[in-house]
Amino acid sequence: MQRIGVFICWCGSNIAATVDVEKVSEVIKQEKGVVFATNYQYMCSENGQQIIKNAIKEYNLTGIVIGSCSPRMHEATFRKAAQAAGLNPYMVEVANIREHCSWIHKDRAEATEKAIILVRTAIAKVLLNTPLAEGESPVTKRALVIGGGIAGIQTALDIAEAGFEVDIVEKNATIGGRMAQIDKTFPTLDCSACILTPKMVDCAQNEKIDILSYSEIESVQGFVGNFTVTIRKKARYVDENKCTGCKVCMQYCPSKKGLNEFNMNMNTRTAIYIPFAQAIPNVAVIDPEQCIKLKTGKCGVCKLKCSAGAINYDMKDEFIERKYGAIVVATGFKPIDLDNFNEYAYKDSKDVITSLELERLMNAAGPTNGVLLRPSDNAHPKDITFIQCVGSRDVSGCGKPYCSKICCMYTAKHAMLIREKYPDTRVHVFYIDVRTPGKNYDEFYRRAVEQYDVDYIKGMVGKVFPMANGKLLVQGSNLLDNEQIFIESDLVVLATAIEPEPSVRKIATLLATSIDTNNFLTEAHPKLRPVESPTAGIYLAGVCQGPRDIPETVSMASACAAKVIGLLVKDKLKTNPCIALTNENMCNGCSQCANVCAYGAISYIEKEFRLGGGKTEVRRVSYVNPAVCQGCGACTVTCPSGAIDLKGFSSKQIMSEVETICKK
């Protein structure tokens, strides 16, 4: 005979304001199987849990139902409390009377009635619960970081610091990411490369860190603690172990017209190249689209000149399979394409550039060696206009609805740097709002306005007209003066919105983790679990989760590392006991269940059955591997003989819930 206890939570006034909790517990007391029912202000509190524990012991309860917030919130809390009182934690059911009841209904009578039905439904389920025991699975003590920008670098360094092995998979030929392209960082104006490159070197020298550059994720299998990942190491046609990074090949390569991606395509590079001087690994790579030897078979100059013998034109993509306990996604961002923004004449004029292009133009290692020159005629620009929110906060559908967060600060930085270096330049900034929350950020922006006399204009730009004299006419509105203004400019800089690196979509699919409508990866909880993905064992660092600047990215990376270390120090993980189980007597070995299992958890075994009269027969029956089964239940519905059921969500339990809801 089952003895059920019911505990209704007020959640302060969150539930009690709309649901008559007294009435619910009174009515529920009359239910079949219920021997105890009560209500309390905060069931999740220490006192509330004590009430549960005491009742379990006093009334010798065999199952409990908590009417409270969502089980996604406190199911674990109540299971722990039950366990502490000696009750199997899987004999606990939560009726969601907050999110699914009190918060969405205003009528007290209606909400109370619904709460009663929801609690009854949970009772109907718990009456059919069976005690379950968690299994264990081992943890592979190695982490994978996807993306070698500052987020990936920081995560890897912190994980390695704790003594765990970590691999960085970077799709480009070098790690460093976007931060390597940036000239100076706000609000301190220190040189980006000067603070980033030592960290890159640290990664290369750390024996716990393995950098797999020019590589991509091909497939991912497994689950938290036990991922098996296949990595495609793309052919770079240069032996990484032999290349010394001497760059002699680059001097002799006759194919010199490739666009230099690192400099935002603003100058050219050779077909064999090292992306930038401080690249890690400092190893050349051949662009197969551009290399004469690989395209026509005639050339081979670099091989002739390479004293290390590192060049190998026959190199093929290589596949590496490795096991990991945890995976960190740090895939970063790119500026959006400006195809939808013809009004800014980005395609029509060379002198309309994006902010990232400006970073390269101002960088000492950039295409102009750090001298600010107009791309069209190499003249010094005297009038520079910045346009903010290009594609950000755009609900028209052309751009992105979100704020890219970093643009206000880097535009202030650019304006300030230009005014500092070229005091005769006039700098105008069109803005919708200036958003500068952050330590020393608003002070920084004030400095641009007050100290450096940057002309901030509240308003948006309607159109940029390239003029016959080579200048650009910027037509905009000044909202504060309520007038239309025209500014003749030599250079127009667009603070382009940022979006997640497009490859993240494929990666999210491989990792079976969720992604939002803007292609940002979704966190497990927006406030309390910001660096974990909803998929166990997958963590998120940097802009792949949402727009953020370098300090926030580094904090997030370290937070990820802490989460990963917390996982990897465990020898075993508890596994979800709510998994499929075959009733061997009913199974006829038809293989349907194995066909639908996405995890390959189902195999078949030969088993001997007694037939009676001393006779036996050997039959093929399905076997669910408890370490691999994730408990989705696909097999349970597929089975034509109804031989597989899901523990914790059995057919009988769900049918009983359905009946209770429908009872009139």
Next chain:
Amino acid sequence: MQEVENKEFIPTIVAFCCNWCSYAGADLAGTSRLEYPANVKIIRVPCSCRVNPMFILKAFQSGADGVILCGCHPGDCHYMTGNYYTRRRMSLLFSFLNYLGIEKERTRVEWVSAAEGARFSMVMNDFAAKIKELGENKRLQDLRIKGDR
């Protein structure tokens, strides 16, 4: 004046929600205080593919007026391919229900992600309104042989 019996028809609606997307979406609707009718009652299942067509038949047999099944968007299933099975099974079941004389509007499959609290509330409002319009459902009869076995 003649007294008219004015008993409003309140349909019984069962909503199956997958734990990872739609149940979380329903939670978000709650956190965002987005109302939908109280006659919608949610049953939590690990994945939409856990919902056996039998459960839906059972609901109609027990007196449900509408059954809605919510899962992750195609391609976003927490269990990778679960909702694809749901989609196939339910399209078969729904045409079968139609054949049995249960209007196909009484059943529905919707994809609601964990971030779509507003969509969850909108879907439930819409579905509940539709069921109310359709009126009371004919109860499916259980014609299996009863008695002690």
